[in-house]
Amino acid sequence: MANNAKKKLTPVQQEYKRMATAREPARPVVKNCIRAFFVGGLICILGQAITDMFVYWGGFDREKAANPTVAVLIILSVFLTALGVYDKMAQWAGAGTAVPVTGFANSMASAAIESRSEGLVLGVGGKMFTLAGPVIVFGTIAAFVVGIVHFLINQSGAGGGH
Amino acid sequence: MIYLWAFIIGGVICILGQICFDVIKLTPAHTMTLLVVLGAVLDGLGLYEPLIKFAGAGATVPITSFGNALVHGALKELERDGWIGVITGIFKVTSAGISAAIIFSFFAALVAKPKG
Numbered sequence: 001m002a003n004n005a006k007k008k009l010t011p012v013q014q015e016y017k018r019m020a021t022a023r024e025p026a027r028p029v030v031k032n033c034i035r036a037f038f039v040g041g042l043i044c045i046l047g048q049a050i051t052d053m054f055v056y057w058g059g060f061d062r063e064k065a066a067n068p069t070v071a072v073l074i075i076l077s078v079f080l081t082a083l084g085v086y087d088k089m090a091q092w093a094g095a096g097t098a099v100p101v102t103g104f105a106n107s108m109a110s111a112a113i114e115s116r117s118e119g120l121v122l123g124v125g126g127k128m129f130t131l132a133g134p135v136i137v138f139g140t141i142a143a144f145v146v147g148i149v150h151f152l153i154n155q156s157g158a159g160g161g162h
Numbered sequence: 163m164i165y166l167w168a169f170i171i172g173g174v175i176c177i178l179g180q181i182c183f184d185v186i187k188l189t190p191a192h193t194m195t196l197l198v199v200l201g202a203v204l205d206g207l208g209l210y211e212p213l214i215k216f217a218g219a220g221a222t223v224p225i226t227s228f229g230n231a232l233v234h235g236a237l238k239e240l241e242r243d244g245w246i247g248v249i250t251g252i253f254k255v256t257s258a259g260i261s262a263a264i265i266f267s268f269f270a271a272l273v274a275k276p277k278g
Contacts, residue, residue: 070259101224143232
C-alpha cells in the first residue's frame, strides 16, 4: 500500500515526504505504553469489580456476568463522554482508554454528539458508526469465517475444539 | 488474585494497542479492527476462553472480547442448529454491548453539547 502511494508522487513530493518523516517528533513510545498499561489495567479492574457485583447480588454466574458488565461500562463511558471527561482522559492515556470496550462506546457517543448539528438521521444516525462500523463489519466477517471453518472441520469428522 | 491478573492482562492488551498506534502507526480504526479480528481468531482456536478463566475482566473488557463474543455466538448456534447457526448466532452474545452503545449514544447526542 505504502509503496503504491509512493510511486504516484513526483520526486519533489518524495523528497518532501522524506524530510517530513525525518522531522516528525519522535513519539514517546515507552511512556505512552506505560500510561496505556495502567489506565487499561485500571478499567479492567473496574470491570472485574462490576462483574463480581453482578455475581454476588445479581445472581449471574461468572460467564453470564460478562455481558451486563460490558453494558454498564458502556453506559459509564457514554456518560463521561457526554460530560467531555472521557476525551480528556483519552488524550493522556492513548490506547489505555481506546482499547477497552469503553473506547468503543466513546467513539460512538462522541461521533453522535459532534454530528448532532447535521441532523438526527444523517448526523447522529449516520455518523455514529464512523469508527465503530469497521470494527463491527470486520468482527462479523471474522466470526463468519471462523464459524464456517469450524463447520467444515466438524463436517469432515476431524472434530473441533468446541 | 483475579484482580491482579485482570489488571496485568488488560494492561498488556492496551500496550498492544499503543504499539499499533505508535510503532506500526495504524489509525485507531485499524487498530480496533485488528484487535477484534485477533480476538475472533483466538476464540476460533479455542484460546480465548482459557484467557477469560485466567484473567476475568482483563480479557472480557478489552475490545478483543468483542471478536470473541461474535465467534462464541456463532459457534454455539452452529452446534445447535447446523450451518445456518453461523448467521443467526453471530450477534446473540454481543447484543447487550451494541444495543447499550447505540441507545445511550443516541440519547447523549440529544442532551449533550459538543466539547472542544
